[in-house]
Amino acid sequence: MKKNQTNVLSELRQMILDGALSAGSRIAEVPTAEMLGVSRTPVRIAFRALEQEGLLTKLAGRGYEVRSISxxxxxxxxxxxxxxxxxxxxxxxxxxxxxxxxxxxxxxxxxxxxxxxxxxxxxxxxxxxxxxxxxxxxxxxxxxxxxxxxxxxxxxxxxxxxxxxxxxxxxxxxxxxxxxxxxxxxxxxxxxxxxxxxxxxxxxxxxxxxxxxxxGYVHQPKDSDSLTVITERKLHDKP
Amino acid sequence: MKKNQTNVLSELRQMILDGALSAGSRIAEVPTAEMLGVSRTPVRIAFRALEQEGLLTKLAGRGYEVRSISxxxxxxxxxxxxxxxxxxxxxxxxxxxxxxxxxxxxxxxxxxxxxxxxxxxxxxxxxxxxxxxxxxxxxxxxxxxxxxxxxxxxxxxxxxxxxxxxxxxxxxxxxxxxxxxxxxxxxxxxxxxxxxxxxxxxxxxxxxxxxxxxxGYVHQPKDSDSLTVITERKLHDKP
DNA sequence: CTAGGCTATATTGGATCCATTAAAGAACAA
DNA sequence: TTGTTCTTTAATGGATCCAATATAGCCTAG
The missing domain is CATH 1.20.120.530 (GntR ligand-binding domain-like)
Structure with missing residues (x-):
C-alpha cells in the first residue's frame, strides 16, 4: 500500500488510540518517518494535525509527546x-x-x-x-x-x-x-x-x-503499560 | 523581521480577514511563498492550518481558494x-x-x-x-x-x-x-x-x-472588490 | 467547423539537504 | 567530589529538488 499524507495521519492516530504509543511517550519526526517508511515531510504535517486534535503536545526542542488525557x-x-x-x-x-x-x-x-x-x-x-x-x-x-x-x-x-x-x-x-x-x-x-x-x-x-x-459510563482505563519511547536510541538499540 | 511558521500563518490570515485576498480568490503555494519571501514549506503548513480554520478550501490540482463566507x-x-x-x-x-x-x-x-x-x-x-x-x-x-x-x-x-x-x-x-x-x-x-x-x-x-x-446585528458586507487571483501568471504579468 | 486527443505547464506531494537550537553528557578545575 | 563549561548530538525549521497529476489550451483530423 502506498502511503500518502492522510494515510500517515490516520495510521499514527490509530496507533495512539490503540495504545501502541502509550500516553506520555515521546515521539520524534525522524524515527517515526523511518518506522513508517516515509520521509519527514508527511510526518511533520501529521504531527501538526494531531497536535490540533489534542492528541500530541509539542515539547520545544525535544519532539512531541503523546498527551495523557484525564x-x-x-x-x-x-x-x-x-x-x-x-x-x-x-x-x-x-x-x-x-x-x-x-x-x-x-x-x-x-x-x-x-x-x-x-x-x-x-x-x-x-x-x-x-x-x-x-x-x-x-x-x-x-x-x-x-x-x-x-x-x-x-x-x-x-x-x-x-x-x-x-x-x-x-x-x-x-x-x-x-x-x-x-x-x-x-x-x-x-x-x-x-x-x-x-x-x-x-x-x-x-x-x-x-x-x-x-x-455516567466513563470508567478509568487500566493502568497503561510501560512507556514506549520512540527515539533514535530506542530504534537502534536492538542487539 | 525574520519570518517563522506562525508569522506566515498569521500574516496570511490577516490578509484574508482584511480582504487583501478577497473571497473567491485562487491562491497557490509557490507565488505566495515568493510574495512573502519564504519557501514553500511554511506556506504549505499555513495553508493547511487555514483550511482547518475554514478560511481556505483546497481545489484538487488547482491550488486553494479563499472561501466566501455567507x-x-x-x-x-x-x-x-x-x-x-x-x-x-x-x-x-x-x-x-x-x-x-x-x-x-x-x-x-x-x-x-x-x-x-x-x-x-x-x-x-x-x-x-x-x-x-x-x-x-x-x-x-x-x-x-x-x-x-x-x-x-x-x-x-x-x-x-x-x-x-x-x-x-x-x-x-x-x-x-x-x-x-x-x-x-x-x-x-x-x-x-x-x-x-x-x-x-x-x-x-x-x-x-x-x-x-x-x-441580530449581522449585516451584509459591501460588495467585494474585483477578484484578486494570486497565481504565476498574475505575478509575472507586470509589463 | 467541431470534436477528440495530445502536449505543455501549473501545481501539489514527498524526499533530502542545510542551518539552528537546545538538551545531555563528558571533561576539567576547584 | 562537585560544579561549571564545553562539546557532541538529537531534534526541529526552512529551502530546494524530484516525481506525479490534472487542468487547460492547442493542434489536428474528420
Whole structure:
C-alpha cells in the first residue's frame, strides 16, 4: 500500500488510540518517518494535525509527546459534544428535515430496533449498534446545515477515545451495557420524534441528555503499560 | 523581521480577514511563498492550518481558494459560539470562580461601565469596549476549566470576521451601536451575577442570549472588490 | 467547423539537504 | 567530589529538488 499524507495521519492516530504509543511517550519526526517508511515531510504535517486534535503536545526542542488525557478532560469533551449536537438537533427541527434525511433516520431507528431485539447481546452486536449510532448522529448534524457545528466537532472527534478503553463498552458487564444501549436507543426515538414535529427546544434537550447519559459510563482505563519511547536510541538499540 | 511558521500563518490570515485576498480568490503555494519571501514549506503548513480554520478550501490540482463566507454561515458560527460559551458559563458557575478570576471579571465590568458612561461614544470607545469584551469572554471560558471548549472554539475564532465588515460595528449608526453595546454590557453584569452565585443554568441561558443578541446585528458586507487571483501568471504579468 | 486527443505547464506531494537550537553528557578545575 | 563549561548530538525549521497529476489550451483530423 502506498502511503500518502492522510494515510500517515490516520495510521499514527490509530496507533495512539490503540495504545501502541502509550500516553506520555515521546515521539520524534525522524524515527517515526523511518518506522513508517516515509520521509519527514508527511510526518511533520501529521504531527501538526494531531497536535490540533489534542492528541500530541509539542515539547520545544525535544519532539512531541503523546498527551495523557484525564477522565475529567474526556467528560469535558463529551459535554461539548452534547451541546453541539443539541444545537444541531434544534436547528434540524427548526429548519425541517429533508425527505432523504427523514427516511435515513427512520431506517436507522428500525435497524437499531432489530439489533437490540434479541435475547442476549453479543459484543459484535454492540459494535454494530455503535456503528449505527454514529451514522444517526452524523445525519442529525448534517440536517442542521450548519458547517460551524461540524468544524467544532471535528476537534472532538477522536479525543474521547484517546485513553484506550475509556469510552469503549465494558465487556465484563454485558447485561448493564445492554440496558445502557436500550436506553440510548429510546432517546434516539424521542429525538427523531421531536425533530420531525419541529420541536426544536425539546430535540435539543433530549440530545444533551443523551450525551450526558454516556457520561455516567466513563470508567478509568487500566493502568497503561510501560512507556514506549520512540527515539533514535530506542530504534537502534536492538542487539 | 525574520519570518517563522506562525508569522506566515498569521500574516496570511490577516490578509484574508482584511480582504487583501478577497473571497473567491485562487491562491497557490509557490507565488505566495515568493510574495512573502519564504519557501514553500511554511506556506504549505499555513495553508493547511487555514483550511482547518475554514478560511481556505483546497481545489484538487488547482491550488486553494479563499472561501466566501455567507451570512448564514456566520450566523451559524455565532450560534455555535453561543452554546459553547453558554456551557462555559454554566461550568464556571458550577465549579465556582477562583479569587483571581472573580476579581478580573469585576474589574472588566467596572472598565466597561467607565467606557460606556460618556455622552457620545466614539469609534475608539467601541473598539476599546470590544477589546474588553473579548477579555471578559476569555476569562469565563478559562474559568470553566474545560479544554475541549477552547479547542472547539479555536475553529470558530476567526470565521465570524472573515467577510471584512460583517460583524464589525456600523459606523454610520453610532447611536444604535451605543444602545447595542449598553445592552450587551448589561448581560455581562447578569452573567457575572449568575456565575458568582452558582446559578449554572441561568448563567448558561444569559450567555446564549448574549451571543444571539449579536446575531441580530449581522449585516451584509459591501460588495467585494474585483477578484484578486494570486497565481504565476498574475505575478509575472507586470509589463 | 467541431470534436477528440495530445502536449505543455501549473501545481501539489514527498524526499533530502542545510542551518539552528537546545538538551545531555563528558571533561576539567576547584 | 562537585560544579561549571564545553562539546557532541538529537531534534526541529526552512529551502530546494524530484516525481506525479490534472487542468487547460492547442493542434489536428474528420
Amino acid at each position: 477522565v475529567e478532560e474526556i467528560m469535558g469533551a463529551v459535554e461539548v459534544r452534547g451541546v453541539l449536537e443539541g444545537l444541531a438537533a434544534r436547528q434540524a427541527a427548526e429548519r425541517g428535515l429533508s425527505q432523504s434525511h427523514q427516511q435515513a433516520l427512520a431506517l436507522l431507528l428500525e435497524e437499531g430496533d432489530q439489533i437490540l431485539n434479541v435475547e442476549s447481546l453479543k459484543e459484535a452486536d454492540l459494535e454494530h449498534y455503535q456503528n449505527m449510532n454514529k451514522r444517526f448522529h452524523d445525519i442529525v448534524i448534517e440536517a442542521a446545515h450548519n458547517p460551524a457545528i461540524q468544524a467544532a466537532l471535528s476537534r472532538n472527534e477522536h479525543l474521547p477515545f484517546a485513553s484506550s478503553s475509556a469510552l469503549a463498552f465494558d465487556k465484563k458487564n454485558m447485561q448493564r451495557e445492554a440496558k445502557r444501549f436500550q436506553f440510548a436507543h429510546q432517546q434516539h426515538h424521542h429525538v427523531y420524534h421531536a425533530i420531525v414535529n419541529g420541536l426544536g427546544t425539546r430535540a435539543e434537550g433530549i440530545m444533551r441528555e443523551h450525551a450526558n447519559a454516556t457520561l | 451570512v448564514e454561515e456566520i450566523m451559524g458560527a455565532v450560534e455555535v459560539r453561543g452554546v459553547l460559551e453558554g456551557l462555559a458559563a454554566r461550568q464556571a458557575a458550577e465549579r465556582g470562580l477562583s479569587q483571581s478570576h472573580q476579581q478580573a471579571l469585576a474589574l472588566l465590568l467596572e472598565e466597561g461601565d467607565q467606557i460606556l458612561n460618556v455622552e457620545s461614544l466614539k469609534e475608539a470607545d467601541l473598539e476599546h469596549y470590544q477589546n474588553m469584551n473579548k477579555r471578559f469572554h476569555d476569562i469565563v471560558i478559562e474559568a470553566a476549566h474545560n479544554p475541549a471548549i477552547q479547542a472547539a472554539l479555536s475553529r470558530n475564532e476567526h470565521l465570524p470576521f472573515a467577510s471584512s465588515s460583517a460583524l464589525a460595528f456600523d459606523k454610520k449608526n453610532m447611536q444604535r451601536e451605543a444602545k447595542r453595546f449598553q445592552f450587551a454590557h448589561q448581560q455581562h453584569h447578569h452573567v457575572y451575577h449568575a456565575i458568582v452565585n452558582g446559578l449554572g443554568t441561568r448563567a448558561e441561558g444569559i450567555m446564549r442570549e448574549h451571543a444571539n443578541a449579536t446575531l
